Amino acid sequence: MQKLGNKYNKIDIGAFEFFAPTDNKELANPTFIIYPNPTADWVHLELKNDELKQVKMYSLSGEFLQTFFTSDFSIAPFQNGVYFLLIQTEQQSFFTKIMKF
């Protein structure tokens, strides 16, 4: 039998095809602003359409250093260098790098 016209191999009557909704939630645009970068002390994180859960800071070698729970935090106690930040929000997680001088 020849393949029918849609991805479910079934055809509805009428102009519309019924496609069941999925549980996949469309994520908001994961834009964020982190500044200043480089920084000697405070870091400010702004999220767009999302809520911050926590920020985890890692060395370049992957060693876990600290967790921050606010969008303004200080990295003054750490040595100069480049660090990874794992930013975890209500909807997703993403990495970025920051330089301490």
Place this chain on the structure above:
Amino acid sequence: MYNRIANEQSTDSRTIDLPNGGTTVIVGNIIEQGPSSANSNLLGYGLEGLSNPAPHKIWICNNTFINKKSTGSFIHTQSGTDTLFVKNNILAGAKTGGLFLGSAAVVDSSNNLVSNNIADFGFVDAAKYNYQLITTSIAKDAGIEVNKSVNGYDLQTQMDV
């Protein structure tokens, strides 16, 4: 193909009028006649004379016709039409004038869903012109394959578009 053609609350005439016939493909459209429409046919074909080049064949597949008037008919073809091909369509609403009017030498009108009651079809929100199907709609998975194209136009709807 794949249009929404509706007069909502206005007083226009037929929703689709093809006054002079010819080869016609109507696929995947919402075709709605509002309650104040001045004419009772949703689709007229060749009603001002079949003066377009022959053949006079009309192919109507996977459309949702809605008549929100309390009277009317759905498809009116001029006598002398060569082919009237109607499959996988929803024809919802009053048909006091008959489902099809006129005649055609060849009529193939199987596998359509017809009811005077628009609520029978399981539209998401017909009052707000949303004619998508709900999970339990009787139209769901009730279509048949139409393995044919006319002048390069596929009569099988392309649902993933």
